[in-house]
Amino acid sequence: MLDLQALTKAVGDLNEQQVLAMLKEFVATNPGNEETVAVVNACQQGMAIVGELFDQKEYFVGDLIFAGELLSSAIDILKPVLGGESTVTVGKIVLGTVEGDLHDIGKNIFKNMAEAAGFEVIDLGIDVPAATFVEKVKEIKPEIVGMSGVLTLALDSMKKTVDELKTAGLRDGVKVIIGGNPVTEEACRVIGADAFTTNAAEGVKICQGWVK
Amino acid sequence: MSKVIIACQTISDELNLAMRATGCSYPVIRMASDYHMDPNLLRAKLQEEIDKLTDFQDVLLAYGCCGNGLVGLKASTAGLIIPRTEDCISMVLSRPGEKFERLKRTYFLTRGWLQGSKSIAAEYEHACERYGEARARKLFKFMLKNYNYLMVIDTGAYPLADCLSKAEELAGNTGLEVVVSKGSVWLLQKLLTGPYDEDFSVIPRGGTVNSSHFGMAGAAPAHQAI
Ligand code: B12
Numbered sequence: 001m002l003d004l005q006a007l008t009k010a011v012g013d014l015n016e017q018q019v020l021a022m023l024k025e026f027v028a029t030n031p032g033n034e035e036t037v038a039v040v041n042a043c044q045q046g047m048a049i050v051g052e053l054f055d056q057k058e059y060f061v062g063d064l065i066f067a068g069e070l071l072s073s074a075i076d077i078l079k080p081v082l083g084g085e086s087t088v089t090v091g092k093i094v095l096g097t098v099e100g101d102l103h104d105i106g107k108n109i110f111k112n113m114a115e116a117a118g119f120e121v122i123d124l125g126i127d128v129p130a131a132t133f134v135e136k137v138k139e140i141k142p143e144i145v146g147m148s149g150v151l152t153l154a155l156d157s158m159k160k161t162v163d164e165l166k167t168a169g170l171r172d173g174v175k176v177i178i179g180g181n182p183v184t185e186e187a188c189r190v191i192g193a194d195a196f197t198t199n200a201a202e203g204v205k206i207c208q209g210w211v212k
Numbered sequence: 213m214s215k216v217i218i219a220c221q222t223i224s225d226e227l228n229l230a231m232r233a234t235g236c237s238y239p240v241i242r243m244a245s246d247y248h249m250d251p252n253l254l255r256a257k258l259q260e261e262i263d264k265l266t267d268f269q270d271v272l273l274a275y276g277c278c279g280n281g282l283v284g285l286k287a288s289t290a291g292l293i294i295p296r297t298e299d300c301i302s303m304v305l306s307r308p309g310e311k312f313e314r315l316k317r318t319y320f321l322t323r324g325w326l327q328g329s330k331s332i333a334a335e336y337e338h339a340c341e342r343y344g345e346a347r348a349r350k351l352f353k354f355m356l357k358n359y360n361y362l363m364v365i366d367t368g369a370y371p372l373a374d375c376l377s378k379a380e381e382l383a384g385n386t387g388l389e390v391v392v393s394k395g396s397v398w399l400l401q402k403l404l405t406g407p408y409d410e411d412f413s414v415i416p417r418g419g420t421v422n423s424s425h426f427g428m429a430g431a432a433p434a435h436q437a438i
Contacts (some may be wrong), residue, residue: 061355102358
């Protein structure tokens with residue numbers, strides 16, 4: 001069995017070679033779903049270390065980007081053994097960075113983690129206008145709408161998006177979760193979202209709670 | 213009525229110009245640019261400075277909302293006067309009385325933005341050291357995949373040539389196109405002289421900055437119909 005702590009550390013150290021080698025070796029043993037979920041968790045914990053080191057100014061933005069790429073290649077390697085028994089998706093999430101904001105590192109991390117947890121994520125990209133969210137919600141009928149943003153103005157765009165979902169009569173049919181550094185409880189209330197988080201793993205847990 | 217200025221190093225050139233232009237001689241506390249990379253740290257550092265002040269009537273904060281870096285500040289020792297603007301980019305690119313529309317797909321630079329130890333140029337160097345040049349280029353292409361332009365803002369506060377050659381180099385390495393646009397220091401000048409009208413939020417001593425002070429979502433009435 002793969003050494004989970006060593007994996008977490010390798011992700012935290014951004015040691016790509018080691019991470020990918022460990023995962024390939026692991027997948028070759030044809031592991032069960034439960035084991036794989038534990039491995040995904042270990043990767044997520046590694047990402048949390050990266051976040052901490054970024055906050056401590058140890059890592060640069062380039063390192064964050066690298067970490068995001070590393071996580072997505074890790075999940076790609078694990079995908080074949082992840083769904084294992086249950087290939088059905090647990091739910092659909094329409095996700096995007098809201099209008100006016102081009103930041104997407106956090107959104108992509110959440111996307112990867114949500115996919116690893118079995119969600120089908122429809123990623124609308126960055127700078128997504130409220131109207132596009134409305135259109136996609138109509139078309140895809142997801143259980144969840146996820147909005148990301150780190151600019152202060154993102155909060156206004158999030159509010160606008162929720163308002164337009166209401167106007168279109170779609171708000172009651174979905175749960176809305178918002179993420180990114182500036183989101184707070186107060187912002188969540190004013191925006192009219194159902195939940196907020198500044199932690200992708202917690203966001204995934206909240207979403208899992210909704211589709212149970 | 214005595215005032216003190218607390219300013220981000222990023223807009224040092226622009227503040228100096230505004231001070232010269234208005235003949236302002238208030239004392240200035242300059243804060244490292246690096247703090248703006250971490251809004252929570254920025255807030256803590258600003259609060260530390262404000263808490264230390266004695267015998268000033270008002271603090272003029274040469275900042276914007278800066279990713280909520282200013283939200284939550286307490287006017288512990290003096291009143292706070294803050295421009296109602298998003299960040300230093302909207303501060304120098306906006307025009308009096310007009311709503312500011314941020315240009316899309318654009319990364320903005322001034323000399324001040326290039327100088328911090330966490331500036332985009334420093335980032336690039338770090339990435340080259342850590343991952344080698346080829347990988348660094350790839351990372352930056354990815355980091356900036358949502359961007360087409362590198363805009364140098366000519367605020368009139370520094371010699372453009374310096375910044376322009378660095379910008380060209382960075383643009384070459386990251387596949388962006390350099391554009392130059394005129395900015396101005398009108399809002400900074402007004403911060404120094406007043407009047408403190410709708411372009412500013414005035415937080416009396418004892419108050420706390422909240423997001424409505426920047427006209428953000430927090431300003432909307434909380435009783436909105438669901
Ligand atoms: C990296 C970064 C960039 C990179 C972005 C690369 C990219 N592809 O995204 C680059 C260098 C390109 C960049 C550009 C700009 N940036 Co910038 N940037 C940052 C920085 C340093 C980190 C943001 C980040 O990625 N954090 C890491 C991620 C992992 O954290 P996160 O987003 O919070 O996400 C986590 C959670 O919140 C959660 N999450 C996120 N989204 C979601 C969604 C859902 C549904 C869920 C459940 C969870 C979730 O999961 C994540 C992991 O746990 C911040 C400062 C800071 N420390 O916050 C400034 C910052 C956000 N940037 C800022 C600025 C000013 C800019 C520019 C305007 C600068 C310029 N000179 O042009 C441009 C933006 C143009 C635009 N219109 O968007 C300001 C914002 C000020 C403001 N106006 O509000 C900040 C605060 C820095 C500052 N004070 O100056 N930036």
